[in-house]
Amino acid sequence: METRILICLVISTLVLTDFSEVVFAATFTSKLIHRFSDEVKEFRVSKNGGDKLLSSWPKRKSLDYYQLLVGNDYQRQNMKLGAEYQFLFPSQGSKTISFGDDFGWLHYTWIDIGTPNVSFLVALDAGSDLLWVPCDCIECAPLTATHYNSLDRDLSEYSPSESSTSKHVSCSNELCQLGSNCKNPKQPCPYIANYYSDNTSSSGLLVEDTLHLASSSGHASKSLVQAPVIIGCGRKQSGVFLDGVAPDGLMGLGLGDISILSSLAKAGLALNSFSMCFNDDDSGRIFFGDKGAASQKSTSFLPLDGKFDAYMVGVEGCCIGSSCLEQTEFQAQVDSGTSFTFLPKKVYGEVVAEFDKKINIKRSSYDGYPWEYCYKTSSEGLHKIPNLSLMFPHNNSFEVHNPVILIYVNEEVTGFCLAIQPSAINYGIIGQNFITGYRMVFDREKLKLRWSRSSCQDLSNEEGTPDQDKTENPLPTNEQQSTGGGKHAVAPAVAGKTTSNPSTASRQFMNKLQLPAQLSLLLLVTSLTFCILI
Ligand SMILES: *[C@@H]1O[C@H](CO)[C@@H](O)[C@H](O)[C@H]1NC(C)=O
Ligand SMILES: *[C@@H]1O[C@H](CO)[C@@H](O)[C@H](O)[C@H]1NC(C)=O
Ligand SMILES: *[C@@H]1O[C@H](CO)[C@@H](O)[C@H](O)[C@H]1NC(C)=O
Ligand SMILES: *[C@@H]1O[C@H](CO)[C@@H](O)[C@H](O)[C@H]1NC(C)=O
Numbered sequence: 001m002e003t004r005i006l007i008c009l010v011i012s013t014l015v016l017t018d019f020s021e022v023v024f025a026a027t028f029t030s031k032l033i034h035r036f037s038d039e040v041k042e043f044r045v046s047k048n049g050g051d052k053l054l055s056s057w058p059k060r061k062s063l064d065y066y067q068l069l070v071g072n073d074y075q076r077q078n079m080k081l082g083a084e085y086q087f088l089f090p091s092q093g094s095k096t097i098s099f100g101d102d103f104g105w106l107h108y109t110w111i112d113i114g115t116p117n118v119s120f121l122v123a124l125d126a127g128s129d130l131l132w133v134p135c136d137c138i139e140c141a142p143l144t145a146t147h148y149n150s151l152d153r154d155l156s157e158y159s160p161s162e163s164s165t166s167k168h169v170s171c172s173n174e175l176c177q178l179g180s181n182c183k184n185p186k187q188p189c190p191y192i193a194n195y196y197s198d199n200t201s202s203s204g205l206l207v208e209d210t211l212h213l214a215s216s217s218g219h220a221s222k223s224l225v226q227a228p229v230i231i232g233c234g235r236k237q238s239g240v241f242l243d244g245v246a247p248d249g250l251m252g253l254g255l256g257d258i259s260i261l262s263s264l265a266k267a268g269l270a271l272n273s274f275s276m277c278f279n280d281d282d283s284g285r286i287f288f289g290d291k292g293a294a295s296q297k298s299t300s301f302l303p304l305d306g307k308f309d310a311y312m313v314g315v316e317g318c319c320i321g322s323s324c325l326e327q328t329e330f331q332a333q334v335d336s337g338t339s340f341t342f343l344p345k346k347v348y349g350e351v352v353a354e355f356d357k358k359i360n361i362k363r364s365s366y367d368g369y370p371w372e373y374c375y376k377t378s379s380e381g382l383h384k385i386p387n388l389s390l391m392f393p394h395n396n397s398f399e400v401h402n403p404v405i406l407i408y409v410n411e412e413v414t415g416f417c418l419a420i421q422p423s424a425i426n427y428g429i430i431g432q433n434f435i436t437g438y439r440m441v442f443d444r445e446k447l448k449l450r451w452s453r454s455s456c457q458d459l460s461n462e463e464g465t466p467d468q469d470k471t472e473n474p475l476p477t478n479e480q481q482s483t484g485g486g487k488h489a490v491a492p493a494v495a496g497k498t499t500s501n502p503s504t505a506s507r508q509f510m511n512k513l514q515l516p517a518q519l520s521l522l523l524l525v526t527s528l529t530f531c532i533l534i
Contacts, residue, residue: 084215087460088270088288091117091212091224094460096124096276096284098432099150104245105339107276107284107432111251112212113231114163118156123246124276124286125337126311126442129256130193131211132202132232133158133249139236141247148247155248160207160233165226169206175230175258176206191232200239202250207233211260213269213288216460227269229260253336255308255444264288265445272445276336277456278436280402285439285456292441296452299392302331311335311442312427313449316393318347320354321386332428334435334442334449340405341431342423351388355418358386364415366407371417379413382406390430398451401437 087094092110099108106123113120113133120133134140135158141147143155160166169175169189171182176189192203213225234249241247252259253274265272270289278284302312311334318328328347343351352373356363361384364376375381389399407415419433439454 083265083271083289084269085225085289086216087290088213088215088225088227088264089286089460091214092119093214094285094287094458096278096286098278098282098284100282102148102150102244103247104240105432106246107278107336109251109286113158114160114209115165116163117210117212118158118163120156120158120249121151122249122251123337124253125246125250125335126253126276127333127335127337128193128195128250128252129254129259130191130202130232130252131229131250131260132191132193132204132234132252134237134247135159135204135233136161136235139238139242140234141237141242141244143247148244158231158233160209163209165228166207166209169208169230173206177258193232195239195241197240197245200241202232202234202237202241204233204235206258207231214460225269227260227264227267229263230258253442254310261288261444273441273443275439275441276435277439277454278336278432279456280436283456285458287459290439290441290459291443292439292450293452293454296439296441296450297392297396297398298443298448298450299396301447301449308447311449313430314393315390315428317391318343318351319387319389319391319397320351321358323354323358324391325350325354330428331426332430334430334440336432336435338429338431339433340419340421341403341434342421342429344426344428345422345424347428348420348422351420352418355386355388359384366415366417369407369417370421371405371419372421374407374415374417376415377413382413382416385416390434398438400434401453402433405433 090109090111092112094109096107096109098105103123106125108121108123111120111122112118122131122133134143134155137157140157143157145151145154160168170185171179171187171189172185173179173189176182176191178190178192179185182189189206190204191206192201194201207230208228209231210226211229211231213227215223215225241250253261253276256262261270261272261274264270271291273291274286274288275290275292276284276286299313301308302314304310304312312331313334315328315330315332318325328350330344330347332343342348356373359375361375361377361381364374365372366374377384385404387399388403389397391397403418403420404416405419406413407417423429435451437453437455438451439456441448441450443450
């Protein structure tokens with residue numbers, strides 16, 4: 001099967017039911033205890049903010065209202081002045097967390113939705129557009145904590161009828177892609193989002209409700225911001241969403257107009273840009289409105305079939321150590337919804353051959369691992385791992401912080417694998433393992449990807465302009481990187497997907513390592529004519 005992931009929206013009678021049943025609203029006071037104690041220590045909900053700005057911010061502004069502003073003078077002025085807030089982040093904090101093999105290797109963050117607010121642990125996916133949460137469930141993943149290793153509290157279900165700030169999105173709304181199929185334009189707008197992973201989808205109704213965010217702008221202390229956004233009331237999920245991946249919802253961070261990022265930008269709340277930064281220890285940060293550090297490098301996003309639907313970039317070549325390889329040009333999608341990187345077959349061949357030559361150790365195979373280039377070595381051998389970098393246009397290099405996965409037996413390093421796989425399609429996917437160690441800025445306004453090395457500081461504590469990233473740290477040594485990254489990095493089920501028999505491969509893999517399937521990426525199909533159901 002192709003690695004192409006499609007999200008498409010098609011009509012379904014199933015989702016046209018009313019959301020009047022099911023009452024569920026809860027607020028939790030207990031905290032998630034992450035398995036790494038550092039994480040727990042650092043997991044602070046931003047409490048030092050005042051409610052000063054909150055009172056000046058109108059509680060209920062509809063998207064329709066904001067849409068009226070687009071294109072008029074107010075909006076132009078707004079854009080010139082920048083946005084109301086320098087950074088926005090979820091009200092519970094900018095921290096992201098990965099639970100390794102639990103929850104399919106993705107990075108997650110807690111968000112609060114509605115009035116009274118309800119918390120959701122949503123997966124961060126730059127490969128799709130819609131924010132959806134389990135809602136008035138017909139078929140949802142188990143939400144009780146006992147189903148998961150990493151949770152100490154139950155997950156929530158959303159119910160628009162329980163939220164005083166929820167509003168129907170009608171079929172006539174321009175963001176309702178299935179609108180033309182509705183019998184009545186006043187009907188609630190249905191949605192179906194299909195993802196690449198086997199038979200994986202979420203469907204339900206679109207609603208508008210408040211997303212609770214926190215802000216910091218220069219010297220101002222943190223304050224709460226209530227942003228009206230479109231949310232998928234996910235009544236019925238399927239595939240990996242019922243099997244441990246994103247059980248409590250998914251935040252699409254793609255380029256589509258329906259993404260929360262578009263809403264924040266249109267409302268003048270944040271610049272149309274965001275950053276994600278992932279650390280080796282599974283912690284990370286997300287900031288809406290972030291344009292990045294002054295010293296960052298950048299490359300332009302590329303259109304795919306004439307449209308900017310995905311975060312596609314053009315790589316001019318790959319370098320292993322000091323050897324830059326001929327004919328290793330390729331296009332790739334940058335995707336936080338894919339754990340490990342894929343390169344087009346030909347480029348993959350060149351890269352692994354050079355890597356193998358430089359490393360000069362005999363290759364080994366590790367049963368159940370999806371990677372072909374693995375080597376047995378003790379931790380002393382790790383210094384032999386050559387650096388790998390991607391060259392972008394205008395000599396903008398991207399040095400991959402940690403391209404290998406360490407293999408541990410009883411806490412001892414016994415080997416490593418080059419964590420890259422051949423892609424079945426003609427472009428690559430730059431996954432989480434390649435973007436770790438960087439503050440990756442997705443500048444949607446300028447259509448550029450920007451990056452700078454970072455250990456994912458809390459930018460909201462910084463005073464000064466967004467152009468200053470004073471505390472940017474250098475990368476740790478190769479040894480530190482590898483040790484940090486390897487511990488939790490066992491292997492993703494997505495890895496099986498490009499083999500000739502994807503489902504068998506991933507099943508074997510899952511049996512062995514007891515992993516849930518990996519949600520992977522991507523492409524938003526904006527028109528029904530391109531819609532392909534997998
Ligand atoms: C969410 O609700 C709780 C309990 O009512 C409240 O303490 C908290 O401040 C609310 N959070 C936000 C972001 O409004
Ligand atoms: C996906 O759904 C189809 C049709 O319902 C089914 O035949 C197929 O076995 C499913 N695939 C997987 C991997 O579950
Ligand atoms: C990799 O790059 C770093 C800094 O860019 C350098 O210090 C290190 O020696 C390089 N490692 C190898 C094996 O070339
Ligand atoms: C890129 O770097 C190479 C070698 O450092 C240099 O020869 C070349 O002129 C540079 N190209 C650009 C566009 O700066």
